[in-house]
Amino acid sequence: MPISILPDQPQNTTSPQQSGNPFKEVRSRVEENLKGVKKVIAVHSGKGGVGKSTFAVNLAAALTKLGFAVGLVDADVDCPSCHKMLGNSGRVFADERQRLQPVGAHSIKFLSVGNMVESEDNANIMRGPIMFKLVSEMLYKADWGNIDYLIVDLPPGTGDNPLTVMQIAPLAGLIIVTQPQEVALVDARKSADMAKRMGVKVIGVVENMSGEVFGEGGAEKIANKLGTKFLGAITLSKTIRECSDRGMPAVLIEKPLFEAHIKIIRAAEI
């Protein structure tokens, strides 16, 4: 008989809508703190390295360029990258009321554990409870002020951090980023299933690194299968990679890339 490693209803995965959410109190604190934020949008995929952070940063920058006030939370607390992609590794400070003050770059307010450590080269070794503390404090203890969008860049997988964010943040929805090839699509489907089970709306699927190397059209296919929207494709681009490495969102310097992101924003109707 085949074994099943997961119980039918894993513990502590109740969606915010279900009664008995063990994180109800933290969620109320987050909701209270994010009163000035019009929409909180998460970026996720089960698979690592598909370009979630790159997309989150460029989405934030494109929205800023459109005139919106935007914040970004890097919820990848052990291997953060948004501070690098935004080109500001300066330290985060708390004010006299112990509220975290987001740092800024390219008119985006953001918080990343990359801005809270002594050295980039040290591993951030931690278990679930510390991850929970870091992620939740970036949401309920930080001064986000009045902004139009708060983008939350999630780490890969369906474990602790995505689960925490889906439980405690009042998400308007979640955007799935995937490469077009089957190996990535398997995990994109897991992301959609997790969102569904957590009562989080899937806004749609973005195909990243589209083109000759990874293929084309895979994201549209799974979006159709999942009954969600295909939002658009971003090509595998040397400019994107170079820009990420030097802390500059590519949409701010290359028009076709900005236009590709605008198309996605329009399709997402966010």
Ligand SMILES: Nc1ncnc2c1ncn2[C@@H]1O[C@H](COP(=O)(O)OP(=O)(O)OP(=O)(O)O)[C@@H](O)[C@H]1O
């Ligand atoms: N469209 C693209 N064209 C070229 N390079 C890209 C593109 N999107 C992302 N990259 C590069 O691919 C690498 C992985 O991207 P990124 O860190 O955004 O992925 P991720 O899904 O957030 O990874 P993780 O799962 O580790 O959080 C980075 O070096 C980034 O610069």
Ligand SMILES: [Mg+2]
């Ligand atoms: Mg990432």
